[in-house]
Amino acid sequence: MRARTRAVAATAGAALVVVPLTGAAAAALVSQDLTTDGVNPDTLATAPIDEIASIEAGDGAAAADLAGVTASVTASEDIDIDIATPEISVKEDPPPPPPPAAAPAPASTSSSSSSSSGTGARPVAQSSAVAAAVSGSAIIAEAAKYVGAPYVSGGSSPAGFDCSGFTSYVFAKFGISLPRSSGAYYNVGTRVDSPQPGDIIVSPGHVGIYAGPNLQIDAPRPGKTLQFRAIWQTNPTYVRVTG
DSSP, X not given: OOTTOOOEEEEETTEEEEEOOOHHHHHHHHHHHHHHTTOOGGGSOOOOHHHHHHHHHTOHHHHXXXXXXXXXXXXXXXXXXXXXXXXXXXXXXXXXXXOOOOOOOOOOOSOOOOOTTOXXXXXXXXXXXXXXXXXXXXXXXHHHTTTTOBBOTTOEETTEEOHHHHHHHHHHTTTOOOOSSGGGGGGSSEEXXXXXXXXXXXXXXXXXXXXXXTEEEEOOSTTOBOEEEOOOOSSOEEEEOOO
């Protein structure tokens, strides 16, 4: 814009407008606005009338420049700002895994302590010793027929035996009557120091049939079956009975 050009500024509502004016119109507008708005015109510098006339008369280029300049500035404007908010997905922590199962306790390899029914003795499988006892004694041969019969307290038949019931049952097959109480066997037959298969082996609370060195056949205790097994008794009494 040329140095000689002057612009007259006027307030219009909430916007500042720059408009080129000429001659008396410019002077009138400035005077009206200043008076209306309560501004003292003496405090403002205005362009000389001759310069305004010069713009009207010959400075068409400057007038064109001023005519093309229009700026509007909004004094107060609401601003909408969009802020992208990220979506947050919250998940619960998974439940903890179950604790590992406890390992089973190893089976005990030790046998239980012996009692009057010989819980510590193990059954003896069919062996040469058993075969020899069976072949060498009619009493043992008869007794072997009932291997596997269950122990039944008070029982005296193949359906179930207790210790004295089994012994008396076997000997009854040979016409020999024996007591139904283990303690009474101390008072029958003849005690011997060198037992033979078919003799009776007696200990406190229990009675069985001797079947050979470290071998007997008896009805052990509840939960067990009639069997050949090792002699577990300490210092038992051996009794021989005959018909």
